Amino acid sequence: MTQPIEARVEDLLSRLSLEEKVALVHADSKFTTAAIPRLGIPKRWLSDGPHGVRQEVGPDTWKPAGRTDDFATAMPCGIALAATWNPDLAQAEGAVIGEEALARGKHIMLGPGVNIMRTPLCGRNFEYFGEDPFLASRIAVGYIRGQQSQGVASCVKHLAANNQELERMTINVEMDERTLREIYLPAFKAAVEEAGVYTVMGAYNRFRGQFCSHNDYLLNNILKGEWNFQGLVVSDWAAVHDTREASLCGLDLEMGTDKPYDEFFLGRPFREAVQGGDIALSVLDDKVRRNLRVMIGTGLLEGRPPGSLNTKKHQATARRVAEEAMVLLKNDDGALPLDPSRIKSLAVIGENATRLHAHGGDSSGIKAFYEIAPLEGILQRAGSQVNVTYSVGYGSDTGNDAIERAVQAAKAADVVVFVGGLNHDSNSDVEGSDRLDMKLPYRQDELIQRIVEANPRTIVVLIAGSPVEMGAWLERVPAVLLAWYGGMEGGNALARILFGDVNPSGKLPCTFPKRLADSPAHSLNAYPGTNGTVRYEEGLLVGYRWFDTKNIEPLFSFGHGLSYTRFEYSNLRLSPGAAEFDVVNVGEHEGGEVAQLYVHDAHPRLARPDKELKGFRKIFLKPGEKQRVSIPLDQGSFAFYDSDRRAWVAEPGEFTILVGSSSRDIRLQDKFTLRRPSS
Ligand code: GLC
Numbered sequence: 001m002t003q004p005i006e007a008r009v010e011d012l013l014s015r016l017s018l019e020e021k022v023a024l025v026h027a028d029s030k031f032t033t034a035a036i037p038r039l040g041i042p043k044r045w046l047s048d049g050p051h052g053v054r055q056e057v058g059p060d061t062w063k064p065a066g067r068t069d070d071f072a073t074a075m076p077c078g079i080a081l082a083a084t085w086n087p088d089l090a091q092a093e094g095a096v097i098g099e100e101a102l103a104r105g106k107h108i109m110l111g112p113g114v115n116i117m118r119t120p121l122c123g124r125n126f127e128y129f130g131e132d133p134f135l136a137s138r139i140a141v142g143y144i145r146g147q148q149s150q151g152v153a154s155c156v157k158h159l160a161a162n163n164q165e166l167e168r169m170t171i172n173v174e175m176d177e178r179t180l181r182e183i184y185l186p187a188f189k190a191a192v193e194e195a196g197v198y199t200v201m202g203a204y205n206r207f208r209g210q211f212c213s214h215n216d217y218l219l220n221n222i223l224k225g226e227w228n229f230q231g232l233v234v235s236d237w238a239a240v241h242d243t244r245e246a247s248l249c250g251l252d253l254e255m256g257t258d259k260p261y262d263e264f265f266l267g268r269p270f271r272e273a274v275q276g277g278d279i280a281l282s283v284l285d286d287k288v289r290r291n292l293r294v295m296i297g298t299g300l301l302e303g304r305p306p307g308s309l310n311t312k313k314h315q316a317t318a319r320r321v322a323e324e325a326m327v328l329l330k331n332d333d334g335a336l337p338l339d340p341s342r343i344k345s346l347a348v349i350g351e352n353a354t355r356l357h358a359h360g361g362d363s364s365g366i367k368a369f370y371e372i373a374p375l376e377g378i379l380q381r382a383g384s385q386v387n388v389t390y391s392v393g394y395g396s397d398t399g400n401d402a403i404e405r406a407v408q409a410a411k412a413a414d415v416v417v418f419v420g421g422l423n424h425d426s427n428s429d430v431e432g433s434d435r436l437d438m439k440l441p442y443r444q445d446e447l448i449q450r451i452v453e454a455n456p457r458t459i460v461v462l463i464a465g466s467p468v469e470m471g472a473w474l475e476r477v478p479a480v481l482l483a484w485y486g487g488m489e490g491g492n493a494l495a496r497i498l499f500g501d502v503n504p505s506g507k508l509p510c511t512f513p514k515r516l517a518d519s520p521a522h523s524l525n526a527y528p529g530t531n532g533t534v535r536y537e538e539g540l541l542v543g544y545r546w547f548d549t550k551n552i553e554p555l556f557s558f559g560h561g562l563s564y565t566r567f568e569y570s571n572l573r574l575s576p577g578a579a580e581f582d583v584v585n586v587g588e589h590e591g592g593e594v595a596q597l598y599v600h601d602a603h604p605r606l607a608r609p610d611k612e613l614k615g616f617r618k619i620f621l622k623p624g625e626k627q628r629v630s631i632p633l634d635q636g637s638f639a640f641y642d643s644d645r646r647a648w649v650a651e652p653g654e655f656t657i658l659v660g661s662s663s664r665d666i667r668l669q670d671k672f673t674l675r676r677p678s679s
Helices: 005-015 018-023 078-083 087-103 133-148 177-184 186-193 216-226 243-248 268-275 281-297 312-325 374-382 400-412 444-454 487-498 544-549
Strands: 044-047 155-159 172-174 199-202 232-234 327-331 345-349 387-391 415-421 458-463 479-482 533-535 567-575 578-585 591-601 612-621 626-632 640-642 647-649 653-662 665-674
Touching (some): 005 281, 018 268, 078 133, 078 312, 087 133, 087 312, 133 177, 133 612, 155 186, 155 216, 177 186, 186 199, 243 281, 268 281, 374 387, 374 415, 400 444, 415 444, 567 591, 567 665, 578 612, 591 626, 612 626
Parallel strands (some): 155 199, 345 387, 415 458
Antiparallel strands (some): 327 479, 567 578, 591 612, 653 665
């Protein structure tokens, strides 16, 4: 135990036989690798997912094992965590999932997922951290630091460019080098260089013609070369296709292949290639070193702490993430918060008021200890004071009578809370398929119009993990709250926000377009690709980078989120190392604000987006309280990737620093001259 890790790695390596070495680089069940009792190496357990510890399956099938000891705390979905814009909270969430992984005996947790939202339609947008690489990086680093602090390895996924589910196992992604470096790699780079992530998962898709789980350029040149990654690369499940490529192009652990375990590409065929001298023993030894390094680094060979499950702390963290994630998109005339002392009757309408979501989504689904649905949360919070009714209104089989009943319920109540949105059904927010459009399903648009016509005091709550169109009813609805998939405490968090116990502080981690055609990949007809290849024609202009540069008005902008109070910004002062400014809470509610800093390059040598997020700070202020905020500026704040020099460069020149409450609600700005760094 006292020996340094590398010495222990070399010692174990020297004592492993060839067969034992090969056994460590491929699975021996759906989620394990073989034990080597002779050397005290136990069976190693991997587990999904980013929202908590998945239920037990298998061991050799995806079917649930039907256990009663595999419940877990279900955190809100990944994009909800990003919507908190709170890296410290991401760290707390990572630590909770790490503690539960210890309790469930897991060594590698398969999260966070950090793939950039390139299209609103990607089925896994709900699992990831939105459209901006800087925000995704900060949330990923926090999450991984928290999880690995518990002695559990994180696995940042899916490297790289797994931005659609359509044809995900085969699609070939083509993009220019700047786009790769500035948009699709930063969160992985930060995970490796800032958080010291132990493992990285190769994606299913091809990148520039080669499968990502054994991709020479991504894994050998960039990840292990430029970034000096010392951990292990695990394949996505059934993402390996060739022994020679898997051996030589950066893969260290093969999982999920549809073959008998010893027949995996890194099983017998690999062993025979080494024995026959086709592949050097050093290639195998490097993979084994990386596996041993992660095993030893995460205490696999020693006793690990017992961890814990479903504690009050875990529940409180789940609720806090859900609360800080919710985004108040619209709130005219103080429609929210609701005052239970001034409401006699409240009609809750919509299938998502009672539908449970934590178990859905496929690999990120959780068998939750419990899940508080919105209606339950509202009843618990306001039930005794207010007469709460419920009407389903819509569902996968919306009939006219359901709509009529809902309209009657709306008419009879003082206030209506409509809870709609999406779910984890096929072609909605779910792994393995993409959405077919950005519309609300099941005739919700029609229903909302009818409800608000019957009762203008209608609050719309959206349970979803990706952008939806709202044009059919938004103007007529006084308030809209985006609640995401809120995990097992979601209903309690929602009720506390609706009744003002908590002030919403979430900000959009993605642009909500008015219509799908305004979105870059769709405007350029660059999704889902043709003949097995998708070309990222929009390049750097993903999300707000597109809308701002092309001057297209979104429905709601990146970074947008209202509050029950108001914040004022003043006294911006720029220095070479920081942007400083005051923020004061000028309203009556205590609340959180995310001050955002964007950089605009006035005369870029190469084309650049109109502005780029380069800093943010979440602060909490009581009414009347003022805080001086400082956001650091460094070379990275001004740099872009120069493909010719194969390097990030910050070139002297004129910039504008923009500070605001969203990407389009800029409160302060000033010019900034970047001078040549003193040699
Ligand atoms: C799935 C997912 C990946 C998950 C793995 C194991 O197909 O792409 O995110 O961790 O396989 O379930």
